Amino acid sequence: MTVVRQAGDRTRRGARPGPVARAGVAHAPSRTMRAVLLGGIGLFFLIPVVAMVEFTLRKGLGGGHDASRWIALAQGGLTGQYRQVLVALGNSVGLAVGTVLIVLLLLVPTLLLVHIRFPRLRRVMEFLCILPISIPAIVLVVGLAPVYSLLSRLAGSGVWTLAFAYGITVLPYAYRAIQANLDGVDVRTLSEAARTLGAGWGSVLFRVLVPNLRRGILAGAFIAVAVVLGEFTIASLLSxxxxxxxxxxxxxxxxxxxxxxxxxxxxxxxxxxLLIGRLGAERTRPRRRRPIGGRP
Amino acid sequence: MTRNTITTAGTGNAPKSPNAAPPGQAGRRGAVVEFTGVSKHFGGHRALDGFDLTLHAGEFVALLGPSGSGKTTALRALAGLESTDAGTILIDGVDVSLLPTSQRDMGMVFQAYSLFPHLSAGENVEFGLRMRGVAAAARRSRARDALALVGLDDHYDRFAHQLSGGQQQRVALARALVTEPRVLLLDEPLSALDAKVRVSLREEIRRIQTELGITTLFVTHDQDEALAVADRVAVMRDGGIEQVGTPEDLYSRPASPFIADFVGLSNQLAGVVRHGFAELYGTKLPLVDPSQADGDVLVAVRPEDLEFSGDGVAGVVVASSFHGSLRRTRVRLADGAELSVQHVVRVQPVPGDSVRLRFCGAPVSVEAVAVSR
Structure with missing residues (x-):
């Protein structure tokens, strides 16, 4: 058999991993510059955290520090007056899961549909998704109050109903994360290639598109979780x-x-x-396989 | 590793598709494809307008045409990636116009790199087999055979970003062939590659196509590519076929000045048809179509059908360029018309030289036009 090898047809072993290698990528910063940047950003976030830790270790008006409050909390657990925090944490985690599900089940398929079938709607989609960021939470609540009043009559006033409002508030952040990933992947060609190979739309979505959008989807999910865990205004005003x-x-x-x-x-x-970052790490090594016919 | 593991339709582990070849044709690889009156509009633009074309079993047909002529739309309609407004598309006599892409049993290589980035080359090739429910061991074995067919069996575990453009397209070709499709569709698969790899890969594609005998539709806007690899070339214009024929037919007997100009180089000159001949600068030239009605016409003359002579039409050399094995010289005639002449390299005219040109008398194509002479 003729095995073809051509000049100028080299393997790009050192190429940057990623769905699409783009030309004109800027040079990576030097090690020193990276250390300065990361150190600066780290300090920016660390200072308030250190201040919080210091505050919890204060003994009181007498001065001095100890870990008595941490020990007391650890020994007593979240019981008594703190019991409500545990319940609230469960509520927030549940809301985070619900919000992520709304983002994944509504936003991802809609974005893919717009990219593959209705590319002319991209601007409209972007406008709609970014819109909530320009609406203050208090204004949003004023608008949502009558909706929630109706919702309470139809489906009760369970805390889970907040997931609908949170789905709107996280939309701009989740959209940007997923859209950034979509811009780097030629989803139309990939889906068409999969279809010509016999894949139905389900296989196209779960075997081809979602794996290539994993980073964006996970980033969107994380942002959704972070926003929900830190949200106060809407929950407070909607009681x-x-x-x-x-x-x-x-x-x-x-x-x-x-x-x-x-x-x-x-x-x-x-x-x-950390967990999401770990899950989102790209696979650049082949899966281990059993050799076939004596071939390694 | 032998390459004959990719053999004839129905010998693999893939289950039969709804359009599998009928019993009488089992074992024959290529399918007959017929476009009949296919039309497709995008808004107000007619991409395909009563498009008719038949691909015979095992034939390699190139669709050639300028941008916007509808060649890619025709290929995508056959793949099921574009719906059609009218007409039928038959594969082995079965109308597939309404079948979804996934059930048409086609292999396709795209212009853009289309390997799935999250899968290795081998897993990419396995993908179509996985969709057909082929067992894992058979899948891997057949994927290795397909990669061997394109000379990349040692690249099984590489990812797309670890392959060059040419290698990616060869993996894409292996992926398209491994399912033993009835028709292979090539949508300008070489356009993103550099010149040397293009030539090499197009010869590789032709070798594999001939070996497998698979019916192939190859879309390109590069006339050299089309003429070099295809059994027949269909030249498209404004959503329809302008002329279909062998590369030799298209080049030597173009049906119109458009074909003459698009396929190869030609000089377009105003002339007159009288009694089955085109008259040009006092020379009578035979027509490709002798039934052409008398009148003013636009005549297409190939640069190689002109030669320097002592007794021809007088002109002045405008420019001359070297092309390796030949040279082309532009000559301006007294009436302002400019002609391109192809000649041997040892003749080296320089701008400003006075020369005379003679028409060699080869058949020319003409198009009736209102010419102010």
Whole structure:
């Protein structure tokens, strides 16, 4: 058999991994520049966290520091007056899951449909998705109040109904994350290639498009989780209990414990970020296979 | 590794598609494809207008035409990626116009790199087999055979970003062929590659196509590519076929000055048809179509059908360029018309030289026009 090798047909071993290698990519910053940038950003975020930790360790008016409040919370657990925080945390996590589901089930398929079948609607889609960022939460609540009044009569006033409002508030952030990924992938050609190979729309979506949009989808999901865990205004004004409203209640009685709980919530969000980042890492190594016919 | 693992339709593990070849044709690889009166509009633009074309079993047909002539639309209609407004598309006599793409049993290589970035080359090739429910071991074996067919069997585990453009298109070709489709569709698969790889890969495509005997429709706007690889070339214009024929037919007997100009180079000159001959600068030239009515016409003359002579039409050399094995010189005649002449390289006219040109008398194509002479 003739095995063809051509000049100028080299393997790009050193090429940047990613769905589409684009020409004209800027040079990566030097190691020193990276350290300066990361250090600066790290300090920016670290200073308030250190201040929070310092606050929780204060002994009181007498001065000095100890870990008594942390120990007390760890020994007592979230019982008694703090029980509501645990319930609120459960509410927020449930709301985060609901919001992510709304984003994934509505936004991702809609964006794909617009990209593949109705590219002329891209501008309209972008406008609609970015719109909520320009509407203050308080204005949003005023508009949502009559809707929720109706919703309460139809489906009850469960805290889960907040997921609909949160679905709107996270739309701009989730849209940008997913759209950025979509811009780097030729979804139309990939879907057409899959269809000519015998794939139905389900296979096109789950075997081809979603794996290539994994980073954007995960980033969108993370942003949705982060926004929901930090949301206060809508929940408070619509009289629902979530983590932030519970922390405000706790802070009125015990500001130290409220800050400890805030730090724990922050740690939870940070671990979530790490987990999502891990899941979103691109696969650039082949899966291990059994050799065929003696071939390695 | 032998390449004959990709063999005839129905010998693989893939289940039969709804349009599998009838029993009488089992074992024959290529299918007969017939476009009949196919039309397609995009808004007010007619992309296809009563498009008729038949591809014989195992034939390699190139669709050639300028941008916007409808060649890609025709190919996409056959693939099912574009719906049609009117007409029928038959494969082995079965109307597939309403079948979804996934059930048409086609292999397609796209102009844009279309390998799935999250899968290795081998997994890309396996994809079509996976969609057909082929067992994992058979899938891997057949994918390796297909990659061997395009000379990339040692690139099984590479990802798209680790392959050059030419390698990506060869993997795409292997992916299109591994399912043993009835028709292979090539949508300008070489246009993103550099010149050397283009030539090499087009010869590779032709070799594999001939070997497998698969009916192939190849869309290109590059006339060299079309003439070099196709059994027949269909030249498109404004959504319809202008002329279909072998590359030799198209070049030597173009049906119109448009074909003469689009396929190869030609000089377009005003002339007159009288009694079955075109008269041009006092020379009588035979017509490709002798039934052409008398009157003013636009005559297409190939540069190689002109030669420098001592007793021809007088002109002045405007420019001369070297093309390796030949040279082309532009000559301005007394009436302002400019002609391109192809000649041997040892003749080296320079701008300003006075020369005389003679028409060699080869058949020319003409188009009736209102010419002010």
């Amino acid at each position: 629902r209990v979530n983590l932030q409203t519970a922390l405000v209640v706790v802070s009125k009685a015990d500001p130290y414990t409220a800050v400890i709980l805030s730090l724990l919530a922050l740690t939870f969000a940070f671990l979530l970020l």
